[in-house]
Amino acid sequence: MPGGVPGASCFSKPQLRLLAAHLSGRPGIDDLTIVGPVEARRRNLAPAGLDCTLHVEQWTFPDDSRILELSTRCPPDATLRTAAQMAAALHVYGVDLTGPQQTKTRATLDFFCARPAPPANDR
Numbered sequence: 001m002p003g004g005v006p007g008a009s010c011f012s013k014p015q016l017r018l019l020a021a022h023l024s025g026r027p028g029i030d031d032l033t034i035v036g037p038v039e040a041r042r043r044n045l046a047p048a049g050l051d052c053t054l055h056v057e058q059w060t061f062p063d064d065s066r067i068l069e070l071s072t073r074c075p076p077d078a079t080l081r082t083a084a085q086m087a088a089a090l091h092v093y094g095v096d097l098t099g100p101q102q103t104k105t106r107a108t109l110d111f112f113c114a115r116p117a118p119p120a121n122d123r
Contacts, residue, residue, distance in 0.1 A: 010034065035112040037062065050089045052082060059104055067107050070095070 008016060008029045019029055039060040044053050050072070057069040070090070074082040087097060 035108075038108060047089045047093065050085050054086075054089075057104070059108070061108075061111050065111075067102075067104055069104055 011019065011029070016029065023029065041058045041060075043056045045056060047054055052072045052074055055069075055071045057067075059067045059069075061067075070086075072082060072086060090097060
């Protein structure tokens, strides 16, 4: 990666071994492009009406656009009850559950792939 940080320097030796096993015959680790930054903030909350912890992640992109991810865990036999509790609790806080949904990874790749990379000396 001309003028940038070699991709391999961002990974531990065990991570490099794992990547080498899966990148065999493909572009190498130093062919990858490092994108970012994305600011990530995480919190665990216990909102009223929810029997489990609510995991909250907010990712902020360089243009100040944001993604909010809300998640929780429950046993398989409590899935429907937990989903109903989650929807009811979020409704109380005014969270609209009908909007488009997208994973953080897909949104991040879309964000950075839609913009030309800055010159290497600006990174």
